[in-house]
Amino acid sequence: MPAQTQPPQVGRWLWTCRAGFEPHLFEELAWAGMAPRLLGEALVESDSQPGLVPAFARAAWRVVASLPPGTPDVQADAAARAIVSLPGTAPWVLQSFTPDSPRGNTLAAVAEALEAAVRTRLPSERLLDDAARARESGARLVTLCVAPDGVTAVGAVSAREALSLAPGGRRRMRREVESPSRAAMKLEEALDGLAFEPGRGDVCVDLGAAPGGWTQRLVARGAKVVAVDPAKLMPELASNGRVKHIQESAFSYAPEEPADWLFCDMAWRPLEVAQLLAKWGRRGWASHLVANIKLPMKDKNPVLLRVRHTLVEEGGWEGLTVRQLYHDRDEVTVTAHRLR
Template identity: 75%
Template sequence: MQTLAPSPGRWLWTCRAGFEPHLYEELAWADAAPRLLGEALVESTRAPPLAPAFARQGMRVLASFPLPSPGLSADALARLVAAQPLASPLVLQAFTPDTPSGNTLAPQADALVEALRSLLPAERLLEDAGRAREAGARLISLCLAPGLAVLGEVLAREALSLAPGGRRRMRREADAPSRAAMKLEEALDGLPFEPGRGEVCVDLGAAPGGWTQRLVARGARVIAVDPAKLMPELAAHPRVRHIQESAFAFAPEEPVDWLFCDMAWRPLEVAQLLAKWGRRGWVSYLVANIKLPMKDKNPLLVRVRHILTEDGGWKGLTVRQLYHDRDEVTVTAHRR
């Protein structure tokens, strides 16, 4: 399947394959005139004020080239980048749609960006993408898709992710009980801060202990709430207190620092539970995973946002389908 070319000045969004209709719907609701370009790629006329939950990354299009194209070279890309009124420093990245056909183009995309890097002044480039926001940098990204190459840019502080294409791959530890730990690591990676040593975290629906394990590794104290059993090594850990009861029945004895929740439960009921914690001032920071229904995903997310902000008083709410999320989204928020 060939990819349609986006127009310069418009926005290119990439998402998890199969979720293009949900991203399209989000952008349509925001009056951003979306257009499906190909698998895992959607165009819009502008970036909406509310970051799309189903987008992994978005960028303003500078130029596009058909593939194969004799005009697509590192020299041509360097001229395009140099012609833009872009503030230094720059972070150069390459990505492909997260699809079988897109992934085959990754070596070509990486090689082009490396050649482009060698042609630009070193003083304009920031090698550490993790510092891009604090440095006021821009992300310059080359996306290679079947039949198409797109060069785009976005301010780092406005980017949905600092990882190329929003694909933040986390390493699964050998002793991790499930992939759930990678979801937590990716969520925390996107925050400007994370649980510190000695901070108190509540992990609702903790068993078998994937999230609790990663929080303990950061030095936190964890109240793990779940009727089921934890892994024996976690249950015996001096900084873990296991309360074997329902997350819906539990109330902390005193306010805690962080609330974590990754329960396979009805999403609106989970949202109402998280809102209760915010409304009663039981916690300062929230990281939670919300499972999505087979249909009507966007209407459900509208209701989840309303419950958390209007009923729960949570501020700074983000709702994102992260790389390690499947049919789910990750929400983060704070009370301070």
């Protein structure tokens, strides 16, 4: 890690990740031949975007300007000039972020002020306020990165290619008061990234379900849930008519009939979990998969490679996505589907 944050180079790609995971993101980009460079906490730069989305990336942009230190007005003028000279007529969604690290987070107010100053300098008819509509509007995400050591940059990416529509990829989910565990937010974020989600009457199997955060969110959507976990569920779930608790190991459980969705948040060794999920795929026991894979080991990428290989080659799972979501810690979220 450089002692001081390095400014990104114009024309290259700027990536951000969870602080502490820069070496893993760097390694993924290096393996893909993208000539990465560590810029500082939560920031990595590369030549271009690899075909396979790096699991440890939260968001990425092509760098359109690297702003020298200056007064807020001078920086806002320079950022606005760079944005206005972007080719094309796509609407802009203007955002700002700071690296998600203790030092980066102290700059949140500076980033907000710069964003506000740049906004006033841009033609208002080009600005789209609602990031949720960015993809359907063919908009471009234009992002101001305000990092420690006076590093400020402007990046842009088409919303349709963007890894996340949230500033800096920080997709904060509202904490539901009735939700029994923090884990529920991981599920909400994972479902938010899918084209469709489980609904009324869908049969969901939840492996490693206790105490029941995921099961609760699925039941709230009207789904029927088979919750498999030797541990106890929250009492209100255990007595819910739409929840069947199978109090045994997921490794010995076999469904009576195929499910629509397979969920898995088991605290267990990743390669063994991948084998189990591959068995579900091979046997056609579920059509859609959402799984949280724990990666407590130091060398995460070699394990992830094997997890991917097992799910696709041995399980026949398709459309695999592997991402460390904002709410994921030492873990990644996998989604996939399989047509029965």
